[in-house]
Amino acid sequence: MTDLVLGATDAAASGEPHITEPVAYDAILLAGFGGPEGQDDVIPFLRNVTRGRGIPEERLEEVAHHYRHFGGVSPINDQNRQLKAALEAELAARGIDLPVLWGNRNWDPYLRDALVEANDRGFTKLIAIATSAYSSYSSCRQYREDFAIALDETSLFGHIQIDKVRQFFDHPGFVTPFIDGVRDGLEQIQRDNPGIDVATEVEILFSTHSIPSTDAAKSGPAERGFGEGGAYAAQHRAVAEVVIESVKRELSLEAELAWQLVYQSRSGPPSMPWLEPDINDAIAELPARGIRAVIIVPLGFVSDHMEVLWDLDNEATESAQENGLYSVRVPTPGTHSAYVTGLVDLVLERRDGVAVADRPAMTDLGPWYDVCRPGCCENVRLGFKPALAGLQP
Ligand SMILES: CC1=C(CCC(=O)O)c2cc3nc(cc4[nH]c(cc5[nH]c(cc1n2)c(C)c5CCC(=O)O)c(CCC(=O)O)c4C)C(CCC(=O)O)=C3C
Numbered sequence: 143m144t145d146l147v148l149g150a151t152d153a154a155a156s157g158e159p160h161i162t163e164p165v166a167y168d169a170i171l172l173a174g175f176g177g178p179e180g181q182d183d184v185i186p187f188l189r190n191v192t193r194g195r196g197i198p199e200e201r202l203e204e205v206a207h208h209y210r211h212f213g214g215v216s217p218i219n220d221q222n223r224q225l226k227a228a229l230e231a232e233l234a235a236r237g238i239d240l241p242v243l244w245g246n247r248n249w250d251p252y253l254r255d256a257l258v259e260a261n262d263r264g265f266t267k268l269i270a271i272a273t274s275a276y277s278s279y280s281s282c283r284q285y286r287e288d289f290a291i292a293l294d295e296t297s298l299f300g301h302i303q304i305d306k307v308r309q310f311f312d313h314p315g316f317v318t319p320f321i322d323g324v325r326d327g328l329e330q331i332q333r334d335n336p337g338i339d340v341a342t343e344v345e346i347l348f349s350t351h352s353i354p355s356t357d358a359a360k361s362g363p364a365e366r367g368f369g370e371g372g373a374y375a376a377q378h379r380a381v382a383e384v385v386i387e388s389v390k391r392e393l394s395l396e397a398e399l400a401w402q403l404v405y406q407s408r409s410g411p412p413s414m415p416w417l418e419p420d421i422n423d424a425i426a427e428l429p430a431r432g433i434r435a436v437i438i439v440p441l442g443f444v445s446d447h448m449e450v451l452w453d454l455d456n457e458a459t460e461s462a463q464e465n466g467l468y469s470v471r472v473p474t475p476g477t478h479s480a481y482v483t484g485l486v487d488l489v490l491e492r493r494d495g496v497a498v499a500d501r502p503a504m505t506d507l508g509p510w511y512d513v514c515r516p517g518c519c520e521n522v523r524l525g526f527k528p529a530l531a532g533l534q535p
């Protein structure tokens with residue numbers, strides 16, 4: 143163990159942003175968010191997620207109601223079970239002998255359960271895939287902090303090494319399902335709205351989780367300037383541009399497509415600035431510009447979990463209806479074959495120490511770091527906690 147890169151050994155301790163030495167991993171750690179699986183789980187789950195966060199009580203009641211509406215069951219755990227099975231099938235098909243262990247940050251099975259299993263099976267080197275594509279406290283560092291906490295809880299610090307694949311927002315495996323989805327969505331709009339002008343009457347709304355503006359500002363390494371919304375927003379804008387250009391190419395469209403990046407699922411007190419505009423406010427502005435149809439793209443999400451089912455399929459879809467707009471919601475990557483293949487490629491990239499030039503990245507921002515930079519994805523509200531797979535502090 144080194145104090146430069148907490149919990150890491152070998153190549154990771156060099157402090158380089160990319161590890162291009164092979165590492166003999168024993169297993170993959172699939173790290174999920176976790177979600178309730180029955181009415182009795184809802185409140186304890188929400189307590190786990192929001193401990194010490196200053197989320198207003200009304201917001202918690204509101205979110206509890208979303209889960210209650212679906213019988214207290216979030217689809218997220220089943221989606222991760224399916225992803226685990228798909229990864230195992232892909233690994234087997236490619237003859238790669240790497241077991242997949244699954245553990246969540248906020249619900250059973252927890253990360254600590256996966257680490258106990260790893261230890262029982264004699265695994266000491268794990269490569270983690272967090273089910274989260276972009277850079278921010280919630281989508282990167284919080285997973286890394288929770289790895290450190292889980293090692294501590296299980297007294298496995300110094301026995302088990304946990305590295306983490308890079309944020310994969312611009313990996314073709316993650317982006318391809320969105321390109322497919324937007325292309326199919328446009329075709330559906332043209333089919334169902336004969337004569338509609340895709341250049342002037344359709345708006346593509348790329349939606350992601352809102353986060354506090356202070357988190358967004360810290361979402362990338364301080365020395366790189368990313369503009370408004372930090373690396374988090376910059377990564378989303380860059381991926382959205384790639385999706386738009388790819389769809390135009392695939393459909394041989396000459397005209398520009400209208401799009402914007404919007405936010406959803408805000409949860410802090412109104413006094414705290416979070417990233418805007420909210421998707422529902424953005425939708426309300428569209429009819430005045432002559433827009434007749436929207437494509438809602440859940441660009442920030444890897445599966446159709448509660449934020450997608452409730453905040454998009456329920457709320458945003460209703461906003462579209464109220465504003466007289468035809469709407470299509472694009473699927474998330476889920477278990478799309480490109481996504482599953484891409485995740486396995488990301489693991490092999492680390493196992494084999496692939497050269498940076500040979501790592502696929504569809505935007506100029508990537509390929510993102512294997513070892514997070516100091517202060518990257520910090521949370522100024524909650525203060526410093528040690529985190530694995532990154533340079534300290
Ligand atoms: C960036 C981001 C992602 C995307 C990255 C990723 O995918 O990880 C994400 C995913 C998710 N968020 C989820 C659920 C919740 N998030 C909450 C609260 C918060 N999320 C935040 C950010 C994010 N969240 C933030 C800044 C907060 C405020 C509290 C804090 O400062 O930490 C709360 C508390 C209640 C509320 O306020 O909404 C809940 C219940 C679920 C599970 C859904 C299911 O069960 O299907 C998933 C996948």
Ligand SMILES: [Fe+2]
Nearest residue numbers: 280351407449
């Ligand atoms: Fe969240």
